[in-house]
Amino acid sequence: MPENSAVPPDALVFIVDDDISVRESVEELIQFQGWHALTCASAEEFLSQAIPDVPSCLVLDISLPDLTGLDLQDRISADRSEMPIIFITGYGDVPTSVRAMKAGAVEFLTKPFSDDVLISAVRQAIGHSAAALADRASLQDIKDCFNSLSRREREVMALVVVGFLNKQIGFKLGISEITVKAHRGQVMRKMKAKSLPDLVNMSGRLR
Template sequence: MILASEIEREPEGALTTHAAPVVFIVDDDVSVRESLQALVHYAGLTAETYASARDFLRRPRAIVPNCLVLDVRLPDIDGLELQSHIASQRKEMPIIFITGYGDVPMTVQAMKAGAVEFLTKPFDDEILLGAIRSAIERSRAALSEAARMKVLEGRYASLSRREREVMALVVSGLLNKQWALSWVSAKSR
């Protein structure tokens, strides 16, 4: 039997939510990358920088709290395309867009697709750092939830066919007597 207290706590070996967070920065302008990296380091966080979306995509997936500070206009794959890819592959990675050439439709598209923030250059450092901290907390929560789900899936997979049938009746909200009668009558058919 799975206890609620076991589900709520973080599973053993899942240290990823306590690992040092990483801020990924993708911008084709070297001066922007360097200044953002310095700002992130000044805030006590680790930053990794990439000049293009393709460079970033070559990096193995980070299973630590993280976020992506992403320029909209990039030379190879634009930021909105990269966002679409990340949304399907890396759900634990919130995105903060930065751009010097933003417009309302672009902003709406990014936000509807799940961006945490959309900032126009030049932007206030504290606003960016606040967005980064918020994004990292979202990532931490998503990683923690994924770890809990993995534990539950493993436990479910360990159940026998009969135990799964009984569990389905129990979680349907029936009283013990009701699901027992339902299960027995189904077996007698």
């Protein structure tokens, strides 16, 4: 079995194509790489699937019996944004490919394509998905930390990240400098911030 250390072992590749021979051949290719594959014959069948919280991508045919591949891309762009799309088609044209790529597709392949080209595209897509999921998890952790702050700690944090000194913060909030220092320490601890620049970066991500 080929070694793909750059791709998470739990990566999942969805294959949506109404041609069973294409579904089976792509599924076999994906599984040979050691990745998980799930096939669907239509966009509606795909939409009925539960999407696990693992790095994933979608190998999607343009021409489908219900929703087209482009319609499905529009449908999932918001709630499944961490799932990159690789379009495959036997009837590619420039306007269609441009629309797909502008909407965020990572690749647009015209049949027949080589196994290496598809695997390279899937590897790239899974990498994008893993990075997006990690970023989402990191942001959620920051939000959870921020939600643990008291009202006063949030007020202190808001002034700290824009550059106010402890003395200035105390004057603005009507509290002593010692109290500001105590709140500031609590903010750093609860936010798990290693430094002031780290805290400023967290504040920026929250905005």
